Amino acid sequence: MTAAGPLEIGARAGSARAGVLRLPHGEVRTPAFIPLASTATVKTLDASEVEALGYDMVLGNTFHLFLQPGADVIARLGGLHEFMGWRRPIITDSGGFQVFSMGHGSVADEIKRRRGDRESRILSIDEEGVRFRSYVDGSERFMGPETSMEVQAKLGSDVALAFDECTPFHSTRDYTARSMERTHRWLDRCLSWSAAHAPEGQLLFGIVQGGVYEDLRREAAGRVAASGADGVAVGGSLGQEKAQMREVVGWSLEGAPDDKPRHLLGIGDVDDLLAGVAMGIDAFDCATPTRLARHGTALVADPDQRWRLDLQKSAHAESRDPIAADCPCPACRDHTRGYLHYLARIGELTAARLITLHNLTFTAALMHGVRESILSGTFEAYSRGILEGGSPYQPHA
């Protein structure tokens, strides 16, 4: 159980692994769920609260922070950790997903202020990178592999992601193949930049793209594995159904170095987390728990409803039950579904906050159970129990 690199694997269950990822700002217990702090905050929460919930790492968004307040401002304020008051590890995405989404159109909710003119935001895409208009002030901006790495260096994240193009589901095989090739060339440029300029200890993960095409995914997996990147991130469209998603993730991990961390981007449904862990994923980031919360939906142990409870439904208006009787979060400890229904329906910020606390408590409990069960050799039973509607909350000792 020794570790050559930053990842120490403490136990395995089939392909699943549990361990510790050692980073400049501390240790991340894996498998880990990583809440989004896209705009330097896990929305509605203070950094100290995220830590108290049991999370070791958050994800900062290079694209949003590049535009506002700008990497230089954050650097002058001491880097992203200091800026947001979070002293534990941070992973930053590369900005590629958001930049390309402006053209591909799948990130509408993130740039909703000017949804109408989304089409005009990308000015050009070429080998160098992407020229686009800022959603903040309409100014012309540029981001390429070196820009992304430089921003991530200024932010001072523990883990940087290589700049990539995230192709949408409807892309042709031909477009996906050419895009993937460019993503690999960009990975090489990111690795070069990082070797010369990255802050001490900052890891760089390559991203496996290739859409839903088996041969492309296998090729990308091999290229990232061979690149010397510090870890493997699986990105892009993973298909429309869960079965296809798992197939795509499987191809994307083929040949991934066993001793390096593996990150699955943008996946956070309960069954997907369990499936990802079973396939050997060490970390996940996803907007789902926090975004659902802001729309009044709580995570509950109910597989038939995809683990979702829509508190805005009229059925909850006069319910005196908590979201979950065994959940230790403030929403469940002190409040009824009826109250949360009312707050969510009138759009009260208190609802967004309480349900965010609940959803992150639920997800933290789930991941704690995942880790503990791998370490104790009971992962398969734990996973089966959750998939059959078992509660993720640990009975108090």
Next chain:
Amino acid sequence: MTAAGPLEIGARAGSARAGVLRLPHGEVRTPAFIPLASTATVKTLDASEVEALGYDMVLGNTFHLFLQPGADVIARLGGLHEFMGWRRPIITDSGGFQVFSMGHGSVADEIKRRRGDRESRILSIDEEGVRFRSYVDGSERFMGPETSMEVQAKLGSDVALAFDECTPFHSTRDYTARSMERTHRWLDRCLSWSAAHAPEGQLLFGIVQGGVYEDLRREAAGRVAASGADGVAVGGSLGQEKAQMREVVGWSLEGAPDDKPRHLLGIGDVDDLLAGVAMGIDAFDCATPTRLARHGTALVADPDQRWRLDLQKSAHAESRDPIAADCPCPACRDHTRGYLHYLARIGELTAARLITLHNLTFTAALMHGVRESILSGTFEAYSRGILEGGSPYQPHA
């Protein structure tokens, strides 16, 4: 220092008094600032957090809760205390201010969803009460003295306020006089209803109106004092300038029974709180600390800026200072002005929450200092110190 009624006055400093108001759900240390929980939540905070900040009482809004979720729903869910998870005292306003504001137009921000058709919302005003259209669903609703009392009974507040018309500053003397007379007739109806139907221990305060007219204020003060109401609330337009406001409050308190609590409605600026206390006010409610927070403005010990620090100003963009170095709140303990500036500028909920925590910490510290200084015989010096820019935070022992 005995108490015939629920108010026990423990010490005095001129007209100022410090003591304890004993209510069905607990004790309120006076002089007290009462945060608004208009929609059954102190916006962005959980009830347990409001208690932890040192507040003994919150104010619920009869008008908003009457329309949504409705008094019957709240009653079936156990009353307002149980509904919102706040087990300490609650005062409810009567709804009069909001109902009449729909016509007078001074509550635009509270019904902003349909700002444009505000004029058409009041259908009729007569001796019985007010007929209006709900801002929630456009349905026709009615509120009069008995309706207001019945709603407040169903909410189960510790202190109810009599239904009144709050005349705006531009009202003529003639209109103000006739309105005041009706408010007094409504007070008698509220007292009758309360005597027959109010929940055990619920107090009923009368409201002194009369605009900025000395004779009307004096007359109203006498009528409320003689009415047998459990306390005196000063409402309505208090004038445009602080000097006038203090004059109006003075007239409104003339003849107020010494042993009954006095509440000043809707006033919360630092200098006004100190002036109100000096005139013998026991409790204040106001949107200012929480509303300012949601607009990015923090309360600070700076009389020249009316105790306001607009964090959205560019000057704070790269500041590494906290809002106040000696403030124990999470915003000040963990974060810089630069970070809060950024969060407020992009409209992050986290900013609203952190600054709300700060502003309520500031106000709680101020009121704690007010009470302690009255009890220790140093109120005048304390007040002078604050007015000269002194910090309200107590040095740690």
